[in-house]
Amino acid sequence: MRLVILGPPGAGKGTQAASIVEEFDVKHISTGDIFRENIKNETELGTKAKSYMDQGLLVPDELVNEIVVDRIAKDDVKNGFLLDGFPRTVNQAVALDAALENMETKLDRVINIIVDSELLIERACGRRVCPECGATYHISNNPPASPGICDEDGATLIQREDDVEETVKTRIQVYEDQTSPLVDYYKAQGLLLDIDGGKEIAAVWEDIKAGLKQGANE
Ligand code: ADP
Numbered sequence: 758m759r760l761v762i763l764g765p766p767g768a769g770k771g772t773q774a775a776s777i778v779e780e781f782d783v784k785h786i787s788t789g790d791i792f793r794e795n796i797k798n799e800t801e802l803g804t805k806a807k808s809y810m811d812q813g814l815l816v817p818d819e820l821v822n823e824i825v826v827d828r829i830a831k832d833d834v835k836n837g838f839l840l841d842g843f844p845r846t847v848n849q850a851v852a853l854d855a856a857l858e859n860m861e862t863k864l865d866r867v868i869n870i871i872v873d874s875e876l877l878i879e880r881a882c883g884r885r886v887c888p889e890c891g892a893t894y895h896i897s898n899n900p901p902a903s904p905g906i907c908d909e910d911g912a913t914l915i916q917r918e919d920d921v922e923e924t925v926k927t928r929i930q931v932y933e934d935q936t937s938p939l940v941d942y943y944k945a946q947g948l949l950l951d952i953d954g955g956k957e958i959a960a961v962w963e964d965i966k967a968g969l970k971q972g973a974n975e
């Protein structure tokens with residue numbers, strides 16, 4: 758299955774991605790994770806991306822599109838992928854469609870997670886992530902067994918630099934301005950699976966699972 762998960766920052770895309778990739782045996786491709794890995798490794802791409810990310814702005818399309826087009830052509834995504842955080846502009850969506858067409862394939866579904874802005878701020882600001890394995894927690898909604906420590910590997914959890922209120926507000930605005938037009942873009946292609954992301958994590962997952970399985974039988 759070739760999937761996109763769409764939704765504003767803090768909607769729960771990464772959280773649900775972990776369940777989706779396990780259930781449907783597809784590769785998780787998160788452009789945010791790719792950039793954060795490049796920042797950690799101090800690559801040229803990381804240096805370029807960091808200045809935009811710190812401000813809550815989008816990294817320019819030309820830096821993002823090539824990375825994704827190369828990534829989805831790799832052998833390990835033959836069984837499918839879940840794009841998380843890409844596309845974020847109509848330009849990126851058009852580039853993705855063109856790349857898939859070249860590969861004589863197409864997207865199967867676009868999962869659209871819908872959440873109120875108030876909840877988004879609370880979710881993003883309370884998010885804690887594991888620098889070792891990438892696991893995502895929330896200080897109150899989805900806490901680890903011992904506070905501040907990753908359940909998987911015992912690493913000390915960190916807060917993303919862009920998960921502070923002012924930057925989160927900018928990111929939500931950027932989503933509304935530049936990314937939300939993709940909802941209509943994919944609706945027009947008949948790909949959209951709308952999901953109420955205001956429910957608790959397990960309930961959102963049940964809705965996604967049911968929606969994707971139904972899609973597969975259509
Ligand atoms: P995104 O990838 O869309 O930015 P995340 O999956 O990282 O969002 O989730 C943002 C924060 O909200 C995390 O701290 C996560 O644990 C928490 N979260 C995710 N889904 C839910 C939910 N359905 N209810 C409550 N908290 C959630």
Ligand code: AMP
Nearest residue numbers: 788789809810814815816821842843845
């Ligand atoms: P995320 O991890 O998806 O929340 O992304 C974190 C940040 O990385 C965003 O705020 C952007 O600055 C940058 N980023 C990630 N994906 C993209 C993309 N597809 N296009 C532009 N910028 C991106």
Ligand code: ZN
Nearest residue numbers: 887890907910
């Ligand atoms: Zn971990």
